[in-house]
Amino acid sequence: MAKRRVEPLLWLLFSSGGLAAALLLPVLLLLFGLVIPAGWVSAPGQAHLLSVARFPLTRIVLLGLFVLALFHWAHRFRYTLYDGLQLKHLSTLIIVGCYGGALAGSVIAGYLLLPGL
Amino acid sequence: MSANYTEFHPRWYRPRMPVFWWVGRRSYLVFVLRELSSVFVAWSVVFLLLLVHAVSQGGAAYQRFLNLSSNPWMLALNVVALAFVVFHAITWFNLAPQAMVVRLRGKRVPRSVIASAHYAGWALLSALTAWLILG
Numbered sequence: 001m002a003k004r005r006v007e008p009l010l011w012l013l014f015s016s017g018g019l020a021a022a023l024l025l026p027v028l029l030l031l032f033g034l035v036i037p038a039g040w041v042s043a044p045g046q047a048h049l050l051s052v053a054r055f056p057l058t059r060i061v062l063l064g065l066f067v068l069a070l071f072h073w074a075h076r077f078r079y080t081l082y083d084g085l086q087l088k089h090l091s092t093l094i095i096v097g098c099y100g101g102a103l104a105g106s107v108i109a110g111y112l113l114l115p116g117l
Numbered sequence: 118m119s120a121n122y123t124e125f126h127p128r129w130y131r132p133r134m135p136v137f138w139w140v141g142r143r144s145y146l147v148f149v150l151r152e153l154s155s156v157f158v159a160w161s162v163v164f165l166l167l168l169v170h171a172v173s174q175g176g177a178a179y180q181r182f183l184n185l186s187s188n189p190w191m192l193a194l195n196v197v198a199l200a201f202v203v204f205h206a207i208t209w210f211n212l213a214p215q216a217m218v219v220r221l222r223g224k225r226v227p228r229s230v231i232a233s234a235h236y237a238g239w240a241l242l243s244a245l246t247a248w249l250i251l252g
Contacts, residue, residue: 015216021158022206027243029161029202031250032168033195037187044250046179049172052249062169066162073162076155084149086136105162112166117173 010075010099017072020065050117059113066109067102074102150201151208157201164195210235 036043052058078098081087087094139145164186171182185191213235214228 017158018205018209019213021161021202022209023239023242024246025158025161025202026199026206026239027246028165029195029199031247032186033161033164033199034192037183037192037195039187041251043183046172046176049179049250053169053172058249062165066166069158069162073155073159076152077159080149080152080155084139084152086134105159105166109162109166112169112173117169 010071013068013071014075015072017068017070018076021069021072024061024065025069053113054117059117063109063113066113067106070102070105070109071099074098151204154201154205154208157198158205160194160198161202164198206239210239 035041053062075098078094081094082091139149167185168182171178186195210232214231217231219226219231
């Protein structure tokens, strides 16, 4: 019954990650993925970005966004594989891969944003 | 009445579903594309982690990140990812009123108000983020 207890927590991570990703990822990807590389605005300087990123609130918001968005991916992608490709029989492998991947990404994000910055 | 009992488990009626069952109908395709948006959410996190790492490593590393992001393949990938992430945001905010039932003084807050609040928050946070980064 361990599965029953952990499923609501995973769903909570999924839904809060979905909200965080919806609120913040479009603007970040628009700026750093399209507007800046296409040269529509001049790229912000490294020193400016570093000072913005080092601000404690930015670190917390970014870490929260990254961790929640990764668990959002893990949960949703797990069911995409189950339903979209009918891989329910590989569920153990998929569960380990998805949540394990999200966990590994969260550790990297934590390292990059807390001691690494 | 004669029932044929066997020592084996009976075969259930289980129609075979083709793997790509969601291709044929538009609404199914939109559903699977919406679910697939999570892959691009994860990609965005990876891309932003590369950015954070580059910024923390200094000017040269940041310049390498800028060069990487203006590579045509990377630009194309990020345009697709942006489309999916925006698709995720819109479908998410449109579903929010169904997931959230907010009551004020015993009356249910109308769906349109909850959806508008999400869109307003999205606009506000996007403007604030852009101002912090570019300002």
